[in-house]
Amino acid sequence: MNALLAAWSPCLLSVLRIVTAFLFTAHGTQKLLDFPVPRAFPLELWSLAGVAGMLELVGGALLLIGLFTRPVAFVLSGLMAFAYFIAHAPQGFWPIVNRGELAVLYCFVFLYFAAAGGGPWSIDQWWRARRKG
Numbered sequence: 230m231n232a233l234l235a236a237w238s239p240c241l242l243s244v245l246r247i248v249t250a251f252l253f254t255a256h257g258t259q260k261l262l263d264f265p266v267p268r269a270f271p272l273e274l275w276s277l278a279g280v281a282g283m284l285e286l287v288g289g290a291l292l293l294i295g296l297f298t299r300p301v302a303f304v305l306s307g308l309m310a311f312a313y314f315i316a317h318a319p320q321g322f323w324p325i326v327n328r329g330e331l332a333v334l335y336c337f338v339f340l341y342f343a344a345a346g347g348g349p350w351s352i353d354q355w356w357r358a359r360r361k362g
Contacts, residue, residue, distance in 0.1 A: 243295070243348030249338055250292035253305070257286025277315070284308050292342070295351020302342035309336035 258264045260272055260282030272279050284305065291301045309332045317329030324330045347353050 239349050241348075242345060243350035245338070246292060246295060246298070246342055246347050246351070249335070249342075250289050253285060253335060254289030254293060257282045257284070257289055261286055281308060281312065292347070295347035295353050298347035298351055298353050299343050302339040306336050306339035306343060309333075309339060 255265065259266060260268055260278060261274075270278075272282065274283075285308075288301050288305045288308075291297055292305070313324075313329045313332040313336065317324070317327040317332055320327035320329075324333050
């Protein structure tokens with residue numbers, strides 16, 4: 230069983246990246262494009278929420294395809310840490326109370342991608358293999 234799981238580990242890294250990026254991109258599309266549901270508040274593009282929306286949309290799309298995975302994931306990890314301490318932490322210490330669990334989870338998953346890369350199903354990996362070949 231361990232050998233089977235170990236063999237699938239790199240591919241599951243890619244699956245985790247793709248699913249996480251897809252879910253994360255929805256935050257940006259909601260803020261900037263009112264899709265799949267309209268945002269709850271008016272948005273100025275160069276406000277903190279507007280810049281966060283741009284990073285969520287563009288960074289999420291880049292992670293989804295696995296392009297520039299490590300630097301993009303590092304920036305998005307910082308964005309989520311910043312979001313947690315600006316928007317959630319002032320509302321209480323515990324993430325379950327301040328509704329910051331998702332920001333914390335995204336922060337650490339993105340930090341993992343910054344260290345581990347995008348996995349074999351990524352444009353980064355395709356590019357590396359092509360340059361070696």
